[in-house]
Amino acid sequence: MNKKMLKLGFVVLLVLSTNVHQLTAQHKEYYPDPDTAIQRRLEEWKDLKFGLLMHWGTYSQWGIVESWSICPEDLGWATGARKKGVADNYVDYVKAYEKLQTTFNPVKFNPEKWAAAAKNAGMKYMVFTTKHHDGFTMFDSKFTDYKITDKATPFSSNPRSNITKEVFNAFRKENMWIGAYFSKPDWHTDYYWWKQFPQSDRNPSYSVQKYPEQWKKFIDFTHNQINELVSDYGKVDILWLDGGWVRKKTEEEIKTEMFEVYEGSRWARNPQSQDINMPELVKKVRAKQPKLIVVDRAVPGEQQNYLTPEQHIPEKGLPYPWETCMTMANSWSYVPNDQYKSTNELIEKLVDIVSKGGNYLLNIGPSPEGEFDPVAYDRLKEIGVWMKLNGQAIYGTRNYKLFGEGDNIRFTQSKDGKTLNIFLFNYPQGNVRIKNVSFNANSTVKLIGSNQKLKWKAGGEGVDISLPASLKAVTDHVWVLQVQL
Structure with missing residues (x-):
């Protein structure tokens, strides 16, 4: 066998083994939390069945996909979503994107209206984006100026400027579980995209191994912001961590990713381990929130208390706690004139998910003024009519021997x-x-x-x-x- 054929065979074997591994991970790679209190809490969460997810940030002003338009990777769905006519080059585009902070002023923000609509729809829990990958923080963090409460943000003068606190309080008054979405990667802080080096992809712009002191600053930064959320915002039931590439990786995993980059089959050009010490983080947050469910998305381990298939429903369900997160319209974030799923489709998806043992986390993106689209309110109202009649067959149920x-x-x-x-x-x-x-x-x-x-x-x-x-x-x-x- 010549070298070319040998190399081709290795590539095919690698692709096949990678696909098998991904399929296996999706269905089998689950590690139950050994804490029996958390196991009991998960059973309570499984009773809830239906929740609301909200993606909201400065990007809503442009009506584009959240955060990803500033990612330097050549991804069609990211680069294609960039706001047209903003800049002729990537560097100026990012500057214009970050300047959105200076115009973000959602004067119609009324979280009580959101919470009432969610409750009437039969939703029992919520997850709110306290910070997405772009790093803009929707709460009053002491560790960044790139936030909703900074004086550079017009809404900072509003008495309700600490948006996360207002949202949590409004939904908590409706007796709903509170979930904090938090992005582990942060594309604004110098601790992640260090300005000493140009960013090349979604990963840190520097070598974590070569500059451990810089990475330690990022770990502390991340732990400190999450500590604020579990210390200053009342009871939090779910910590929903996104950005699964920020995780500890073995040398073998890094070598595999490097080979895939070389072959041109992988988006990340700078693969490396990004250990933020999740066991220590969970220990610290549960010292303050003992029954907190932690969802370290797409990272197999004890810190992923339930799995979160995105925008799809597993064909036969999954044999462990899981939740489908899905958009009510097409986009996670606000897009003018977006196309919303019909009420019938939404109810059928809810039933399909629950019959397979899962929960349904349905996303709505608020507008730059702080409103849901009127169509979203209509859908929630119509779902609520059905749930008031049939909720007894949804809540607190379990899957039958066949779905x-x-x-x-x-x-x-x-x-x-x-x-x-x-x-x-x-x-x-x-x-x-x-x-x-x-x-x-x-x-x-x-x-x-x-x-x-x-x-x-x-x-x-x-x-x-x-x-x-x-x-x-x-x-x-x-x-x-x-x-x-």
Whole structure:
């Protein structure tokens, strides 16, 4: 075999092994937190089912993707999202982006309105972006001037300028769990993108190994900001850490990434270990927030208490705590005239996720003035109507022995296994056949929203349930049969 063929074979083997590893990691690489109190807390979190995620920062003024337009990588979805006509080169573009701080003034900011809409929609927890990758801090941090409360930001003169505190308080008053999104990478601080060197990708602009003192400053900076969030903002239930490339890596992992860079198949040109001492960080934050769930996204280990598939629903669910985070519209951040998913699609996704044992974290990006799009409010209101009727089949349930049948039937069950919920995405004409469920002789079936007992008959091919056409009017979306087994 010649050298060219040998090299090609190695590349193919590497790609295949990498894909297998990623697939394995997605489905199997989970390490339960050994703290039984956290395990119990996760069971409580699994009861909540439905939450709200909010991406908000200075970037909302341009109506572009959050943070990523200043990433120097040649990624079509990042460079293509840059605001047109701002600058002719990358350096001037970043300067203009950071100058957005001087015009950010969301005078219509009303977190109580957000919280009320989320509660009425049936949401039980929230996650708010306290800081995204661009480093702009939406709380009054003592460790940066690039923040909402700095005098360079017009909104700093507003009595509600500490936006994170106001958001947390508003949602807490609605008895919702509080989640703090925090980006581990920070593309503004000199401790990460050190101005001694030009940045080449999303990673530090310098060698962490060669300049450990500079990296130590970044570790302290990160720990200090997170300490502020768990010390000064009341009870926090979830610490939701993003930027999974900031993590400890083995020498073998770094070598693999370097080879992929050489072959041109990897976006990062500067792969290296970025250890911020997560075990110590978690120990410190839980000293102040003992039941805090920590989600170190995409980093296998005990600090990733649950996994977070992004913008997709696992085909058959996952065998450990998980949450699909997904946009209500197309973008995570505010984009004018964005296209929102229909109410029916949102409800069906919620049911699909819950039937597979997951939670649904649905994102809305507030406008530069501090408002949700009117369409988002409409969707939340309509979801709330459905949840008020059918929430009993969602909250506090667990997945059944199978999540569903075909594309249009899903199941959940009560924790004691005595109640089975059957979700019908389409209302049947006359009878519906459930093939893989066994009823007891005394089982009763009702459609939620009606007191009428439904007739059913067991046969060799399953159970046939008779549904009168008149009951279709009970709801406009997914219909739920409740079976007492």
